[in-house]
Amino acid sequence: MHFPKSPAVATDVLIFSVLEGKLCVLLIQIGSGPYKGKWALPGGLVEMKETLDEAALRILEEKAGVRGVYLEQLYTFGDVDRDVRGRSVSVAYFALVNGDHYNPRTTDYYAGIGWKDVRRLPAMAFDHKKVVEFGVKRLASKLAYSNIAYALLPREFTLSDLQSVYEVILGRTLDKRNFRKKIQEVKLVKETGSMRRTGANRPAKLYAFSQSRPTLVDVL
Amino acid sequence: MHFPKSPAVATDVLIFSVLEGKLCVLLIQIGSGPYKGKWALPGGLVEMKETLDEAALRILEEKAGVRGVYLEQLYTFGDVDRDVRGRSVSVAYFALVNGDHYNPRTTDYYAGIGWKDVRRLPAMAFDHKKVVEFGVKRLASKLAYSNIAYALLPREFTLSDLQSVYEVILGRTLDKRNFRKKIQEVKLVKETGSMRRTGANRPAKLYAFSQSRPTLVDVL
DNA sequence: CCTCTTAGTGTATTTATTACACTAACCTGT
DNA sequence: ACAGGTTAGTGTAATAAATACACTAAGAGG
CATH class of the missing domain: 3.90.79.10 (Nucleoside Triphosphate Pyrophosphohydrolase)
Structure with a gap:
């Protein structure tokens, strides 16, 4: 045809x-x-x-x-x-x-x-x-409502890095404690065991996404 | 070109x-x-x-x-x-x-x-x-999360009609009282003043959608 | 007036969301 | 060694939202 x-x-x-x-x-x-x-x-x-x-x-x-x-x-x-x-x-x-x-x-x-x-x-x-x-x-x-942030971050990142990605894209600030609570609650990430030192401040725990493929999750 | x-x-x-x-x-x-x-x-x-x-x-x-x-x-x-x-x-x-x-x-x-x-x-x-x-x-x-149900119903309908549309499309039953509460709360519909009699039972109030164009509303 | 059917209504419980402030760890400079 | 600066990390109380649940109301028909 x-x-x-x-x-x-x-x-x-x-x-x-x-x-x-x-x-x-x-x-x-x-x-x-x-x-x-x-x-x-x-x-x-x-x-x-x-x-x-x-x-x-x-x-x-x-x-x-x-x-x-x-x-x-x-x-x-x-x-x-x-x-x-x-x-x-x-x-x-x-x-x-x-x-x-x-x-x-x-x-x-x-x-x-x-x-x-x-x-x-x-x-x-x-x-x-x-x-x-x-x-x-x-x-x-x-x-x-998904975990696609994984695609915007390197394999290891801090929770502050993650929060910053959310804030930049949503265009508003988020409460640090509530954000962390939710992220942990939905098991979006897991600790890698290592830390990142960036200078004159407390080192941050590094995390990785528990899933590195698109998944539906109620993040916020 | x-x-x-x-x-x-x-x-x-x-x-x-x-x-x-x-x-x-x-x-x-x-x-x-x-x-x-x-x-x-x-x-x-x-x-x-x-x-x-x-x-x-x-x-x-x-x-x-x-x-x-x-x-x-x-x-x-x-x-x-x-x-x-x-x-x-x-x-x-x-x-x-x-x-x-x-x-x-x-x-x-x-x-x-x-x-x-x-x-x-x-x-x-x-x-x-x-x-x-x-x-x-x-x-x-x-x-x-929208009012598009308006497009599936005639201009006047009962709340039971509306609930039934939701149930059929979502594939699950909804609680009658909670459904009505939410629908009223988000002002999805308004009473038309008239009633529908369908036989051997209590007549139902008729409603119309308050907006007949697509709108974002948190319905459920 | 009894029975059947669909319409219509409220409250208590549980769960989720929000607001909010201090301590911890490290580095630097004195 | 300790004071000051900076980012990391943590919990609880108040409010709001979602859920579970059962009876009365209005009409038609026999």
Whole structure:
């Protein structure tokens, strides 16, 4: 069977990381064409022989050099005018990485690549501003009822690190004692036995997530 | 700009209704081709000049004669082998209707059309079984924190009607007094002043939703 | 007027959430 | 060695939310 003319199918990937106390997303600056100078999500067309998930994984690796991270489908954007160059539909995904995973490919096709604070986005191409805002909301709500924070932290971390991730993404401060109580109660983490010394203060116990795959948990 | 070959873009719409105490979905029986005899969701290709939402609305009207109902994007399914006739990506939507809205178009292209209990699905074409199951889960979870039940009930209804919709979709019974307490507390509904008499028992007060557009409310 | 059926109502118990302030451990500088 | 600075770590009381539970009310029909 041969299908008639149809919009192009692309995927765009929101790669989130918490860096220096800010929720950041990896953006690429477009080097030519009508969107020259604007920033965009890493993305690309879906090939005939790959699933949507596979396309997103490929883009993640090609554009950000990232493998084995958390990835989930976000939403599909299909406004007629979302790309002035032609009709396309974009299946947006979001990925979570911690600083360690990041190893961006640099090519001269792009004018730039870098982490941008989601609260201070630069001028963006296509409908990508909307996509980022949508993704931030989804991320915040998933944080409350799943363990996906594991994907944003290194294998070992302190409870203060963990709390800070929650605070940055939710955009509000949390009570230290109540936070710790809840985290322990739902058995989100376990002690690793070692400590971290960071200077002129009391050393902190290090923890690891008890599960390193997505699980539903009532965290907050 | 001209895009290279890309999967076809379709939308499929899950049309839910609660009928005779069962959560049902409107399905069409395919009349020819490799999926002949199998049941499928109403769907079709997205046209070049319409957004995804518009395509879903068009299908809703063309296939089910339904207008002005609740509609929301569900998920996009894009496995390579989801349609044996060729590579396609399907943006699934779900719609909520009450019995009144239903006025299906009958065409001889289809071998049949009808409401099917989501707990007893017939043999389904494509990946549509997966799509329905995904949609049922989403619907159940949205019921708990939004007022979308309004779209499944007529303008006036009793609190028992409402509770029954919740019970059918959640798949468990709810305590009558606690349910009513919560519903009133969050001001989900208001009395209309009239009553419904249904035979040999006490008449029930009729209620209407205080909001007839999607709103976030902590119902349960 | 008795029986059947569905509608409608309140309270006590348990559980979860919130608010809140001090001590512990370590480093540094004197 | 000890004082000052900094982050880690801990418990309890008050409030709010969720749950469990059983009887009376209103109508129809015989």
